[in-house]
Amino acid sequence: MSGKKRKNAKRKSRLPVAVRSKKPLSSRMGVWLFEIFTFIVSALPLGLVLYNGWHFGLVLIALAYLVTALLTVHVTQQWEKVVVLRLGRFNRVKGPGIFFTIPFLESAALRVDQRIIVTPFSAEEALTADLVPTDIDAVLFWMVVNPQKAWCEVDNYPNAVSWSAQTALRDAIGRINLADISTRRSQLDSELRETLSAKTSDWGISILSVEIRNILIPENLQDAMSREAQAQQESNARVILAEIENQIAELYVEAAELYRQDEIALQIRMASMVNESVKEGGGNNLIVVPSSFSEGFNAGTMKDLKDLFAKQG
Template sequence: MEFGVAADAYRSDPSKKATRNGAVMVTVVLALAAFLAVLGAWYALAGALSLVAIAVALVVGLAVLSSVHVCLEWERAVIMRLGRFSRLAGPGIFFSIPLIEFCTLRVDQRTIATPFGAEEALTSDLVPLDVDAVLFWMIWDPEKACTEVEDCRFAVALTAQTALRDAIGRASVSNVVMRRHQLDQELQEAVEAKVTDWGITVLSVEIRDIIIPKELHGVMSLEAQAECRKNARIALMEAERDVSAILQEVAETYSYDDIALSLRKMHLTYEGMQDNGSSLVVPSAYSEGFAKESGKESPER
């Protein structure tokens, strides 16, 4: 079973990754040195080599090969003694008792990126989706990762895929598309709850891609357009409501003050002429109204 096949295109060159070649060479060199040392000691004592000497040197070399181990900085070795957990070893060089102790698992404690996905997962409104995601996790307890689960990497990938299908099945297609961050958080919590007992912690879950069937692209586009028109009309009606409320307040103010209303008319007329650079033809009745008002006020002065 393959998870997140699309992520394989982003994998780096294997030659640029960290390797264990140096650690293996140290063990092999020490075993070869022990083999040659036994042969040299036998020759120095007996004066000649025989099949017995070669056999003894071979046994010593194999013993060194099985008892001397090297762990890299990010590795921890789970040591079993006669089938029971004994200790954790590493990093660096460590030794084990041949035939009694053995290194059953080397655990990588770096951050691990596991791509996974869900093909044709049904949403709550029965829309099949193809979702691609990536899980970042690490092993904080090598003992539990070895003794509590058979294959922790495969188990984590299966758990993540199951949680993804469950989360998609409880949400509509619009919620899955628009609430990706919340889906990431929900997946992280669901996976974390299952893998904590295995000595594993989940750092983050990120949705990489959501593929909607092509048959629904047109329908969803029409639905989005209708939603945009609806929102635009609601915004326009709310603006008209606010403007009408303001106009009502202004009308109430001008209804009690004729002078302010006349000044407002003159101001609007001036602004219109200034913006357009045009002339205004005023009816004679309009100018007589101002003259009449000034005639009323002159006797009082």
């Protein structure tokens, strides 16, 4: 398998099942049954003529009646509109339901589906502003709002919409850097919708939304970007840790200054530490303290320690 075929197979495998499968056909059974019924009814005079005996004049009249009936009566579905031409010029838009045309003078030129149409499109190897090739898949939601313009202004409007969407996507990708594609995805969708709306409004087509579905970049570049993001996260973590240590050091400096100014506060803190050690050891720990520590237990300090121990239970 050639490289191009492998790439196309890989792209196809990335598409969801709904996109890879064929477009579901709309049920036209009612229209077909009506046309069959019209044909049978219109062919009855011809059948009677042939049954009762062949006559050239009557056969011609019956054939003319059959063709006239088939060219006169038409039926459209609920979601369809039909552009009717009279002698090659636009005359009116009919549908849904039954409508009539003048045989040989008028014709139903185009049936327009006015439901929302979903068109997947892509930009393969589109270069970003920093010259990085990317493959981008997107989905376009649109509908025909003016059948007259869709018939008169552009030939094969579904293909025109698809190609316009692909061109607009390539232009939008070429104006931004690779790092901005993911962060500006919603903004990029809005820009594409506005660009396509301005281009297709004259075609009688309304662009409902554009949604970027997938962004692929070269594998080696993915690894580089992953390492860069990891390094950035580690750098941020180190900065946060340094800031926290700096705040703790400042608190220690403030506490040391407080203890330096108030010896009673220092003695209470030391007694509290002793009390916590005793409670953690269940009263079985041997605690060694400097001899100068006992000098702090004077009458005034003992009262403060008594209050402290009472609060701690």
